[in-house]
Amino acid sequence: MPLTLKAVPCLRDNYAYLIHDPASGRTAVVDVPEAEPVLRALAQSGWTLTDILITHHHDDHIGGVESLRAATGASVWGANADRHRLPPLDHGLSEGDSVAVGGALGQVIDVPGHTVGHIAFHFPDSHLVFTADSLMALGCGRLFEGSAAQMWDSLTKLMALPDETRICSGHDYIKGNGAFALSVDPDNAALHDRLTALEAARAEGQPMAVATLAQEKATNPFLRARQSYLKSRHDRETSTDLEMFAYLRDLKDRF
Template identity: 85%
Template sequence: MPLTLKTVPCLRDNYAYLIHDAESGRTAIVDVPEAAPVQRALAQAGWQLTDILITHHHDDHIDGVEELRAATGASVWGARADRHRLPPLDHALDKGDVVTFGGATGHVIDVPGHTVGHIAFHFPDSGLAFTADSLMALGCGRLFEGTAAQMWDSLTKLMALPDDTLMCSGHDYIKGNGAFALSVDPDNTALHDRLTKLDTDRAAGLPMAVATLRVEKATNPFLRASQDYLKRIHFKEAVTDLEMFAYLRGLKDRF
C-alpha cells in the first residue's frame, strides 16, 4: 500500500512532509522547520509521529526537531557525515542505506552541493522523493558549501529516478525560480504553461514545492543543462553539461 503524503507549510516559505503507512500505523516527518504546524497536522490526521527524517543541517530544516521529539518520542534519522551538526541521531545514515518504514522502503541518496552532508529520501513504491534544498521546484539549492560539480552530480542522480516520481522540495521559491527560468529558457512552451497555472494552483491551496520529475525535467533550467539548444542560446561554442550548469547557477546567484 503506498504511503499517504501530507504537506505541511512552515515558517514563511518552508515545507515539511508527513508520510503515513496505514498498515503499520507509522508516521514520519521529513524535516522540521518548526514543531507547531507539524503537531497541528498530526492532530488533524489522527496520526502518531514515530520517525523524524532529516535532509540537512540548516536551522530552517531542524529547528523544531527537539521539541517534536520531546512531544512524541519519535526516532530521529539523519546523515552520519553530518551528525556533528544535527540533533542527536537515533539512526545514522550513509549513502545507499535503506530506511524500513512499515511496509515501505526508503533509499538514502547522497546529494551534496547545497551542503556537503545533504541527503535525499526516495520511496520507490510510493513514487515519492524528498529532495529538500538539492532539487527544488523550478530550481536547485544555492551552493553554500559544495561545488557546482557536486550539485550537478547530485541532480544527475535524481534525474535517474522514474519520471512519475513526485519530487518534494523544501521551499516555495517558485515565483523567483520561475522568473529566472523564463529569463534563460524563454521559448520553452512547457515552462510557459507551468507558470500560467501557478496563481490558479496557489489559490487552490496546492503545494508550490511539489512536482513530478517529468515536469521538472521539462521546465527546470538546472535539469536542462545538457540540452544543446539551451547551450546555443547562451554560448557560441560547445560547452560541457557541467559548464552549462555552473553558468546557470552563477546567473541565478546574481538574478
C-alpha cells in the same frame, strides 16, 4: 500500499512532509522547520509520529526537531557525515542505507552541493523523493558549501529516477525560480504552461513545492543544462553539461 503524503507549510516558505503508512499506522516527517505546524497536522490527521527524517543541518530544516521529539518520542534519522551538526541521532545514515516507514522502504541518496552532508530519501514504491534544498521546484539550492560539480552529480543521480517520481522539495521559491527560468529559457512552452498552472494552484491553496520529475525535466533550467538548444541560446555550444550548469547557477546567484 503507497504512503500517504501531506505537505505541511512552515515558517515563511518552508515545507515539512508527513508520510503515513496506512497498513502499519507508522508516520514519519521529513524535516522539521518548526514543531507546531507538524503537531497540528498530525492531530488533524489522527496520526502518531514515529520517525523524524533529516535532510541537512540548516536551522530552517531542523529548528523544530527537538521540540517534536520531546512531544512525540519519535526516532531521529540523519546523515552520519553531518552527525556533528545535527540534533542527536538515533540512527545515522549513509548512501545506500534504507529507512522503513511501516512497509514502505526508502533509500538514502547522497546529494551534496547545497551542503556537503545533504541527503535525500527516495521511496520508490510510493513514487516519492524528498530532496529539500538539492533539487527544488523549478530550481536547485544555492551552493553554500559544495561545488558546482557536486551539485551537478547530485542532480544527475536524481534525474535517473523514474519520471513519475514526485519531487518534494523544501521551499516555495516558485516566484523567483519561475522568473529566472523564464529569463534563460523564454521560448519553453512547457514552462509557460507550468507557471500558469502554478498560479491557479496557489489561488486554491495547494502546495507549491511538489512536482513530478518529468515536469522538472521539462521546465527546470538546471536540469536542462545538457540541452543543446539552451547552450546555443546562451552562446555556449562548446560547454560541457557541468560547465553549462555552473554558468546557470552563477546567473541565478546574480539574478
